[in-house]
Amino acid sequence: MRIVIVGAGEVGSTTAESLCEEHEVVVVDRDSERVESLTYDMDVLPIEGDASEMATLEEAGVGEADLLIASTDDDETNIIACGIAKVCGDVFTIARTKSPKYLRPWERGKRAFGVDFMVCTDLLAAEAIVGVTGLPTAQDVDSFADGLVQMTEFEIPPGSPVADQTVAEADRFDSLTFAGVIRDGEVIIPRGETVLRTGDDVIAIGNPESMREFSAAIAPEQDDPKNVVIVGGGQIGYQTARLLEDGGFSPRLIERNGERARWLAEQLPRTTVINGDPTDQDLLSQENVGDADVLISALETDQQNLLVTLLSSRLGAKRAIAVVETADFVDLFETVGVDVAVSPRNVTAEEITRFTRERRAENVAIIEGDQAEVLELEVEADSILADRSIREAAADFPHGAVIGAIARDGAHINPRGDTIVREGDHVIVFADRDALSEVAERM
Template identity: 60%
Template structure:
């Protein structure tokens, strides 16, 4: 596939990295030095230019392009780039936007803006926050096969019941697969004798109930069925969308916003929320409003530094769990190291959603693990798949190291993948794949 990626920032570079091994990629940006620097790391064709310019698109090879991905930080720029591309080609166009108004217009009018698929960063980030919030202890959560399968990532702490156990001993759940262990930056495919160590990130795939039971075993002090006291600090668009999604789940969030006018707007638009107009760095206010009793504090301020400060203050006064938005992807690991429970990077979330559309047609869903160290894919099995009409044990012998069949669904039902399970045409397989073998595996599945 011939792909033109417009915008070489965090989103564009992540997308280009995921495509470069198996597709021909042209990376366009106005900053020539940035594009040139990325070509030392990525096997892409660099082009300095304006992605909204027809001349630039023609130089990039728009006539042969199968896909155009516009993912700069400017909503209007991305929309215009897609519209321009549509005037001279039939390429599939994807536009990244932040403002939900553009998404609403696009959703309501077929073919609006000349965009085939639109990704709204703020809404995706809010959805990610709410999804993670629903499973305490998890640092990442994704659903597959229309909700029949769940993938989750958990950190193993010193007081975790599975710390220092073998995978065989920890495997006490009927419909759960230990897909991988992330340790010191390396991806390990666990065996029965693999010992789970403190500090490991464990990735599990299974039925929603089994993953929930596993989470409950790791966080016995949390009631997974109750998320009552939720505080959202910052009335940004992400904060607003997060509150709206919580309201839809029957949860009444508390929103703390310093700007009086924005606080009034939020109170009018979110009748199911409680809005406070105050500075969230005021420790006396946090204590007075019982933030120490919070099940969850979400920080969605406009500054990474302020988000970190408020998250740490919330933890200090006694909040059970914090999730914070981190605009700079380089800060994610740092924030989680110093005390934030989960850091969510909007650009990474957006790159993951767009990457899903660049996979083979039978790839139904995708989750990117730990900055592209691995991926979890949902594959619809066709007659050409290496899994078709074979047992998992037999097919596994023809797959490289770094692949785990985490779950299978058939006619909307969960099938626990055992060695003697026969995978049938039409089944959906949820597969963990190390990035080092991704290109080879996707083509064979």
């Protein structure tokens, strides 16, 4: 497949890196230094130029491309590039936008602006934050089969009752499958005798209730979060509060700008909006931020978010989630004490990348920077699973793949050896990188 990527920033470069091994990738950027660095870093064809000009996209061969991904930091440039691409040829277009103001009209009239698929950075970041807010120790959450099934990545904390137990001992939940363990950057397919260790990231697949039960088993001293504080009322902070309200929460939100604070108070009926400087330790103490079950920092800069999360943790906040604009800082934030660092650019790149994965997959979650994936696949007549028990089909399973859940007629089925898989079932499969192509072909 020939893919043209517009923008060589963090989103574009991450997307290009994940696609260039299997596809012919062209990257367009107006910054000559970025274009030059791409030549040395990855196997792509770099083009220097303005993607809002037809001549530049024609030089990139967009007329013969299968896919155009517009991922610059400028929403208008991305939309214009998609419109030009449609004029040049029959190309599928993906536009990244930061503001939801373009997403709303696009959702109402699909293919508006010449865009086939639109990805909103701020909304995706808010969804990622809300996904982990309700589950203590959760690092990542993705939904499958219209919400029937969840994939959650949990970190085993020090002192957890689950630490040093085998998978067989820890597996006491009827609707949950331990699909993978990530230890020191290595993906392990767990067996019954696999021992879970402090610091492991466990990939669990099951229904949402089983995720809450396992979360409670990992950290029984942590109650379900009720007291949630959001610091920063920009687009990510606003979208996070709105989604939390939809989930039954009544968060508090601290916003420095008085006019913005008034607007937020009008838009968020279940949110208590506080006008003040969120980097002021006295204000944080006065507003009892130390009592928060979850503190979410969504300010404008990484430095501010790091400061606020560390101050809040020192005051007693049980869990700290920070927005990190510089993707390379994610590991640093989590090393110095931030519980979860969410990079809007990373979640956007992942959303774009997974859309370009095997088209047969209904949904895809990318684990640990491409180390593994969780795929939702509909079972077809020629699948190795069709009309066979999982035990019978196991001999034909790709090595490095595990069936985590089955969805059938709106119901969740926890897979066991004697479970018969039917044509039309949706199976949620965990697969390490080496097994992906075989899983897509055979399952």
